[in-house]
Amino acid sequence: MKYSVDKQDKYALLALEEENLNSLLAPHLKSEFYVMHNEGIPSLILDLSAVKFVDSSGLSAILTGNRLWKASGGSFVLTGLVHPSVKKLIEISRLDSILSIIPTAEESVEFIFMEEIERELSTEE
Numbered sequence: 001m002k003y004s005v006d007k008q009d010k011y012a013l014l015a016l017e018e019e020n021l022n023s024l025l026a027p028h029l030k031s032e033f034y035v036m037h038n039e040g041i042p043s044l045i046l047d048l049s050a051v052k053f054v055d056s057s058g059l060s061a062i063l064t065g066n067r068l069w070k071a072s073g074g075s076f077v078l079t080g081l082v083h084p085s086v087k088k089l090i091e092i093s094r095l096d097s098i099l100s101i102i103p104t105a106e107e108s109v110e111f112i113f114m115e116e117i118e119r120e121l122s123t124e125e
Contacts, residue, residue: 003015010042011041012041014044015047016029017050020055020058021051022053022055022057023055043069043076044074044075046079047105077102078090078101079108
């Protein structure tokens with residue numbers, strides 16, 4: 001599986017550099033999610049800009065990442081839904097109501113910082 005990771009203090013950006021997120025790649029992506037989560041990465045941005053096709057296994061991998069980071073109080077953001085077939089599958093499966101989907105990586109970083117501030121404010125109250 002080809003991908004790049006940009007690790008920062010508050011988040012990591014994982015950009016998948018594959019055209020297909022299918023049953024061949026999904027297990028590898030899930031494994032990478034577990035490794036990154038166990039490393040203590042507080043929030044994750046998954047960039048799917050290069051992805052043109054996602055199947056049910058790919059959706060399962062995305063949901064695994066979402067579950068991991070949400071359960072530990074972090075943020076999981078999906079960005080780069082530029083290919084119509086990927087965007088349509090997310091919408092048809094109604095995952096757009098569950099996932100945090102932000103148009104660009106830059107906006108995703110801002111979203112993560114805003115969510116962190118909201119969490120800090122809610123714990124102070």
